[in-house]
Amino acid sequence: MGETLRCEVAVIGAGTAGLAAERAARANGASTLLIDPAFSGTTCATVGCMPSKLLIAAARRAHAVRTAGPFGIEVGGIAIDGPAVLQRVRDERDRFARLTRQSFEDLPPGIAIKACARFTAPGRLALDDGREVEADRVVIATGSSPVLPPAFAALGESVRTSDTIFEMDDLPRRLAVVGSGAIGLELAQAFAHLGVETTLFDRAEHMGGLRCARVHERLHAIIAKDLDLRLGVEVTPHAEDDGARIEWSGGQGDVGEAHFDLVLAALGRSPQLGDLDLDAAGIAYDEKGIPLHDRRTMRCGDSAVFLAGDFAADLPLLHEASHDGAIAGRNAAAFPAPVAAERHVPFSMIFTEPTVATIGAAQGEGAVTGTTDFDDQGRARVEGRNAGLLTLHAAAPDGRLIGADMVAPAGEHLAHMLAWAIQQGRTASELLSMPFYHPTIEEGLKNALRTICQATPIDLPQDQDAGTPPGA
């Protein structure tokens, strides 16, 4: 029998969510243990947010240079040095991962336990090094991993997921990206802008979780200019000596096959259940194995188990993982009197050019929708980034903003502004009372806001000008 470690709060998984949970539990006075088999860095730093944004940054440079012609700037002989692009991605990524690992070293002695955990009973964990943990409360924060169905796994060396794509030595010549969610869209466009001949497939007709059909139509037109886009198709992969052959067929008569050097499977992520053995934890879970929990407390039923991060499969995003962790950690420490937290407005972005974002509620019954078209918006046109559409949804009768869908230039800034306004319960009229600098992309929002004002009894504030300066 190995050693038994005891604590008030044990956190399983040292990713963004687990680190936040341990920090919060300790700050609230609990004795803690943080258990992870690797302590190699978070998904965000090692294979997620940061390497993907680094690749996108290189792609943006390449795209900007290639599209400089209309500004009277001719750049001849553009050469993309694939190994150098990927090396910078890894070098910068490794720096972020190193900083994350340093934060493990800052943990008080004895808290980090390098092992894989599984439940043997409520409040009891077996570690794979033979030790046991007895904890009054447990936070599960084991994250998620890429889905790779057997037909794709059978491609061997010719298939990559986001876990392995950044380890390539060089860019492929022809790439198939299967899955047009956040990962597929971001990486397919980035590789295409880096000169890789790219085809993006999805069995669904809709990309990137956009809810508004008009915004999706605009996204479709933008992405289809960058790469070969095939939505609504079933894909069958076949291994070949020097890559893979993809056969596809769809309801619209889109049938074909092509050879690719590499396939990127971006088919979604599933929670890392591993051999946690949730039955032994004494908690109820759904058909996918996700424990039933309350998002405001992150507590599973009336048990002493809490969830945080991608494992909870609510909104698998970085800012939600850290918020989950803070809520779960505090409540695990405060047990048995959990505090219900206000959750952020649901808010997700996809870092394509232009940016895709969905915020809050979709266009629904009773909602008033205003639109901003960026195809001819002043500042967007000045910058040669005039492509995109934004729909802004407000509740009747007061024009309180409730949600937005967009594919928009400077979308990451617009999306933040709107997410904050929506979370604060602001009305269209209140936003129009704020200063809008000229000429900016933000100014474009006025169109959508004014439409909402006109459709509600609370019209444009009387002390605000209703005119439009040139290029607004």
Ligand SMILES: Cc1cc2nc3c(=O)[nH]c(=O)nc-3n(C[C@H](O)[C@H](O)[C@H](O)COP(=O)(O)OP(=O)(O)OC[C@H]3O[C@@H](n4cnc5c(N)ncnc54)[C@H](O)[C@@H]3O)c2cc1C
């Ligand atoms: C390619 C990609 C790009 C992304 N880009 C963005 C983005 O731009 N913006 C954004 O907001 N989000 C993005 N995300 C999502 C974001 O990275 C995740 O939501 C976030 O990292 C989840 O953190 P986590 O703590 O839940 O999981 P993780 O960081 O994965 O941590 C889970 C930890 O649990 C450990 N573990 C697993 N099983 C056990 C066990 N049995 N015992 C002990 N430990 C265990 C693992 O070793 C790991 O360290 C991206 C994700 C990917 C894949």
Ligand SMILES: NC(=O)c1ccc[n+]([C@@H]2O[C@H](COP(=O)([O-])OP(=O)(O)OC[C@H]3O[C@@H](n4cnc5c(N)ncnc54)[C@H](O)[C@@H]3O)[C@@H](O)[C@H]2O)c1
């Ligand atoms: N910018 C960001 O915030 C960002 C970036 C990347 C990832 N992420 C996070 O990572 C999560 C996972 O991303 P993802 O893109 O892998 O998942 P996803 O669930 O968003 O998209 C998966 C896509 O694959 C398609 N698909 C599944 N099986 C298929 C098959 N056999 N053939 C064809 N198409 C198939 C689905 O229809 C879907 O469109 C996201 O939900 C997001 O939370 C966030």
